[in-house]
Amino acid sequence: MTINYGDSSASQAKIEALSEAIRAVTSENLNLDQTLRRLAEIAAHLVNARYAALGVPDDRGGLENFFTYGMTEKQIAHMDHLPLGNGLLGSLLTHPSAIRLNDMRADPRSAGFCAGHPRMTSFLGVPIISKGQCLGSLYLSDRLDDLPFSEDDERMVGLLAGHAAIAIENARLSEQLRKLAVLDERDRIAMELHDGIIQQIYAIGLQLEMVRTSPTLPADFDPKLTGVGQHLNRVIEDLRRYILDLKTGVDKTVTLTEELNELAEGFRAISSVPLKIDIAPSYLHLSDEASHAITQIVRESFSNIVRHAQATKVELELRQTPTVTTVRIADDGQGFDVTQDSSGRGLKNMQRRVEELGGKLQLNSHRDEGTTITVTLPTPL
Helix, strand or coil: CCCCCCCCHHHHHHHHHHHHHHHHHHHCCCCCCCCCCHHHHHHHHHHCCCEEEEEEEECEEEEEEEEEEEECCHHHHHHHCHHHHHHHHHHHCCCCCCEEEEHHCCCCCCCCCCCCCCCCCCEEEEEEEECCCEEEEEEEEEECCCCCEEEEHHHHHHHHHHHHHHHHHHHHHHHHHHHEEEEEEEEHHHHHHHHHHHHHHHHHHHHHHHHCCCCCCCHHHHHHHHHHHHHHHHHHHHHHHHHHHHHHHCCCCCHHHHHHHHHHHHHHHCCCCCCEECCCCCCCCCCCCHHHHHHHHHHHHHHHHHHHHHHEEEEEEECCCCEEEEEEEEEEECCCCCCCCCCHCHHHHHHHHHCCCEEEEEEEEEEEEEEEEEEEEEEEC
């Protein structure tokens, strides 16, 4: 959808292209992140910009999410970090009115670029406003014909920003409806587990207890049945934790950092082993699926450590770059032979979760040297 600026009807062509693009965004079944990426792409095509981005503000005066168009994955990987909402980008957040510059480096509001950032010169920034609230900003840089952005470009991107506000609101509403549907289904499953399966396990436990106390039971059966009863109790506790997890829902106000901290608190409640957490400040977005996978892997790892490791210290670390998210769980326990007895430790489930998301899981463990699990997942651009 490249516009021919030499055509006398270029403005009309741009308006038609804008209408077509917005129809595509609103008609496709896109989630919020996909909608934001498509809007950045549409903005770039609309004014023939080499680079485009859409930034979403957080509640601290910076950027919560930043979706780019025009930069390759290699270019992004070379950057120290994605923009944080300073300089010109911050000006758009605090004073939401359009900014158009021939050379952004010469503007006193410019905060410069981080190491590895592609060179950019001209700049057009337009806020996305809905009901007096800034939902985000569109950022354009460097037209493909090397001309500065024009008043007509600013007007067209302003029109796009108006439509973008509606598209963002619609996408947010769709996600809220989806989450409510998931919550209803989770409540139903949790109720069935609690009222059905757990009660059946309780009944089996009572029957075992009656058999164990029978005077006709051979003496060597007593410890065996006691062990079975203890195992059933552990199953019940696992189910209770699972039900609790279901009832937490999918509210994204609960961040991955908060979920990991909650898991750490649960670990410390049942284990005296010192646990060190090192989670880098999160400036990149992770999908619901990736966050859920990380949470489940950490939960399974903590459970294995409590039951098997006999460790004296445990570490949990999360690191992010613009292209990769890395999670590491390590202990200094007794370790195990990964070629012989790893199948019962949930490893296959962990590997499946990671592979489904295009990531990798590495397990290192040796007898008397501890265990380290490292998960790498691609961070969506």
